[in-house]
Amino acid sequence: MLFNSIDFAIFLPIVFVLYWYVTHKNLKFQNLLIVVASYVFYAWWDWRFLSLIVFSTVVDFTVGKALKKEDRPFQRKVLLWVSILVSLGFLGFFKYYNFFLGNFKAAFLFFGYEIQGESLSIILPVGISFYTFQTLSYTIDVYRHKLTPTNNFIAFSAFVSFFPQLVAGPIERATNLLPQFYKKRQFDYAQAVDGMRQILWGIFKKIVIADNCAIFANQIFSQSSELNGSTLVLGALFFTFQIYGDFSGYSDIAIGTSRLFGFNLKQNFAFPYFSRDIAEFWRRWHISLSTWFRDYLYIPLGGSRGSTKKTLRNIFIIFIVSGFWHGANWTFLAWGALNAVYFLPLFLTHSNRLNLDTVAAGKPLPSLRESFFMLVTFAFTVLAWIFFRAENITHAFSYISNMFSFSIFQMPKFEGMPKAFATILLILLFLGIEWNGRTSQFAIENMVKYWSKPIRWFFYAFIIFLIGVFMPTAESPFIYFQF
Structure with a gap:
C-alpha cells in the first residue's frame, strides 16, 4: 500500500479510529491491532511475502529468548549466527542471487570455462532490506547485553512489522521502538x-x-x-x-x-x-542506515581504533556495503566507493568531525x-x-x-x-x-x-x-x- 494512494487515505483513518476509540483501554489489543493493520498494509502489495516477515519475527523472538537463558559464549555465538544467517540468507537470495550468478558465469567465461546456472524470476519482497536490519538490531543488541529480550510476542511482532516504517524505514533500533510498545499510549493532540x-x-x-x-x-x-x-x-x-x-x-x-x-x-x-563536507552529508543522509552500519559493522571491524591502513579498509568496507545494500548492480558499488574516496581526504586530515x-x-x-x-x-x-x-x-x-x-x-x-x-x-x-x-x-x-x-x-x-x-x-x- 502506497502512502500517496487512495487506499492509504481510507486505511489510515479506519486504523486511527479503531486504535483510539475501540482498543485504547487495552494495551495488548492496541498492539494486536497494529500487527493486524501492518499485515494488511503489507499484504496489499503481495500477501505471499507475509510469511517472510512472520518467519523472521518467530526466529528472532525465539533466538532472543534463548540468549536470555544461555550464558556460555560459544552457544551464544551459535544463536546469534542462526539469526544472522536466516535474516541475511533471505535477503541474499531474493536480492542478490541473480547478480552473483550472472557475475560468476561471466568471470568463468572470461577464463574460458562455461558454468551452468539458470537465473530465476525472483520478485524482490518490498521492504526486506529494512525489516531485516531492524530485526537484526534486536538480536545483536540482546547478544551484547544492551537490551533485555522480550517475552511479549505481540509487542515484538508489532515492532518488526510496524506499518508506517515497514517498507522503507526509518530502520528503527529495538532499543528505541520496542519499549514504546510496552507502555500505555495516551492521545496527545x-x-x-x-x-x-x-x-x-x-x-x-x-x-x-x-x-x-x-x-x-x-x-x-x-x-x-x-x-x-x-x-x-x-x-x-x-x-x-x-x-x-x-x-x-x-x-x-x-x-x-x-x-x-x-x-x-x-x-x-x-x-x-x-x-x-561529505562527512557531514553522511551524518545527515539516511541517518538510520548510516548509524546502523557504524554500530554493527564499522565499530566491530575495529572502527578507527587500529592503524591508519586498517581504518581506511573499514571506511571502504562500510561505504561499499552501503552501496551494495541499495541493490544488486555495480553502479551502487561504484556510488559507495566514490563516496569513500570523497571521505578519505577528510579522514586523513582529521577534518571529518569539524x-x-x-x-x-x-x-x-x-x-x-x-x-x-x-x-x-x-x-x-x-x-x-x-x-x-x-x-x-x-x-x-x-x-x-x-x-x-x-x-x-x-x-x-x-x-x-x-x-x-x-x-x-x-x-x-x-x-x-x-x-x-x-x-x-x-x-x-x-x-x-x-x-x-x-x-x-x-x-x-x-x-x-x-x-x-x-x-x-x-x-x-x-x-x-x-x-
Whole structure:
C-alpha cells in the first residue's frame, strides 16, 4: 500500500479510529491491532511475502529468548549466527542471487570455462532490506547485553512489522521502538497535529518535488547520448532532488503517521544538501542506515581504533556495503566507493568531525566560506548520484563524459524544457523553506507555529493546492521500495 494512494487515505483513518476509540483501554489489543493493520498494509502489495516477515519475527523472538537463558559464549555465538544467517540468507537470495550468478558465469567465461546456472524470476519482497536490519538490531543488541529480550510476542511482532516504517524505514533500533510498545499510549493532540504537519510536508516532497523531478530526470537520463552537457547537468540535478524528495518525503510521512499513534521515530534526514563536507552529508543522509552500519559493522571491524591502513579498509568496507545494500548492480558499488574516496581526504586530515553543528546557526544566511563548502559538497554529491541513477557502469561513465564536454557551455535544451522551468521554481521554493527550517526535525515543524492563524492556514492551503495541482493520475511508487 502506497502512502500517496487512495487506499492509504481510507486505511489510515479506519486504523486511527479503531486504535483510539475501540482498543485504547487495552494495551495488548492496541498492539494486536497494529500487527493486524501492518499485515494488511503489507499484504496489499503481495500477501505471499507475509510469511517472510512472520518467519523472521518467530526466529528472532525465539533466538532472543534463548540468549536470555544461555550464558556460555560459544552457544551464544551459535544463536546469534542462526539469526544472522536466516535474516541475511533471505535477503541474499531474493536480492542478490541473480547478480552473483550472472557475475560468476561471466568471470568463468572470461577464463574460458562455461558454468551452468539458470537465473530465476525472483520478485524482490518490498521492504526486506529494512525489516531485516531492524530485526537484526534486536538480536545483536540482546547478544551484547544492551537490551533485555522480550517475552511479549505481540509487542515484538508489532515492532518488526510496524506499518508506517515497514517498507522503507526509518530502520528503527529495538532499543528505541520496542519499549514504546510496552507502555500505555495516551492521545496527545499537540503530537498528532505535529504528525499531520509532517505528513503534509512529506506528501509535498513526494508529489510536488520528487514526482515532478522524476519526469525530467527520467527523460534526460534515457536520452543522455543525444543531449548537450548543460542539459545533462540539469538531469543530474533533477535526480538529486527527486531522490531526496522521494526518500525523505517517505520518512516524513512514516514519522508523522507514527506520531498519530503515540510513537516517536528517530529523524532520518537532517537537511543533508546543506552539508559543508561529505562527512557531514553522511551524518545527515539516511541517518538510520548510516548509524546502523557504524554500530554493527564499522565499530566491530575495529572502527578507527587500529592503524591508519586498517581504518581506511573499514571506511571502504562500510561505504561499499552501503552501496551494495541499495541493490544488486555495480553502479551502487561504484556510488559507495566514490563516496569513500570523497571521505578519505577528510579522514586523513582529521577534518571529518569539524562540522557537527547546524550551518549558519542563528543567522539568516551562510557566510561566503560556508556557501563555498556547501556548493562544493553538493556538486560532489550530484556527481555521485549519476552512478546511483545510471542503468549500468557504462551508462554512468558515458553520461559523465558527455556532461563534461564543451557542450556544457551551451544552454540546456530538451523537449520538456519549458515545463521543467516551473519545476526549477518549485525546487527554489522548496530549498527556501528547508533552509528556513533547518534547525527543526522537519522543515515546517516550527516555522508555522509563530504565524497568525490566517497566515498559517493560508500556507497549509497553498501546500495542499500544489499537491492537488501536481497529483499524478497514476500511483507513483517510492524509489526505495526497490531496495
